Amino acid sequence: MRLSLIMALGVAALTACSAGDADRVARDAAKGVVNRTLESRFPGTNTALMTDCIIDNAEITEVYTIAEAAVVGPSAETSSLIxxxxxxxxxxxxxxxxxxxxxxxxGS
Structure with a gap:
């Protein structure tokens, strides 16, 4: 599982040229996972407001863990972490x- 994420993020890091860019790629992937998780748990709500806050308050290791779910699929542990x-x-x-x-x- 982690190998897939490491490979995907490794490719992103190599093409992005810096660790900061790799973190940005991971954050973007994690936002998608968080959005889908929140939308499934709280349908009909504006999850974007909460998604940014979750990602902004996560440790970078947590962001990478959540981003992994974009590659291998979400798990109960992912939802629990979110x-x-x-x-x-x-x-x-x-x-x-x-x-x-x-x-x-x-509403802006």
């Missing part, structure tokens, strides 16, 4: 701030 990050105080604060800003700005 929900763990979602309940961290900084993540909750971020989500509340985003929701308030969207409300005040009229």
């Amino acid at each position: 929900l763990d990050i979602a309940t961290r105080p900084d993540t909750v604060r971020c989500a509340a701030d985003n929701a308030l800003a969207a409300f005040v700005l009229g």
Whole structure:
């Protein structure tokens, strides 16, 4: 499982030319996994507000773990990790701030 992710991210890193770019690729892949996970658990909600907060408050190793699910498919452990990050105080604060800003700005 991890070998597939390492290979995929290794190719991305080689073509992207830097570790920062590899992290960006992993973050983008992880966002897709988080979005799908949240949409399946909370249908009909705007998951984008929470997705960014989850990724922004995850450790880079957690981002890579979540991104792995984009390659090998999600697992119960992936969902558990996402929900763990979602309940961290900084993540909750971020989500509340985003929701308030969207409300005040009229859904922007």
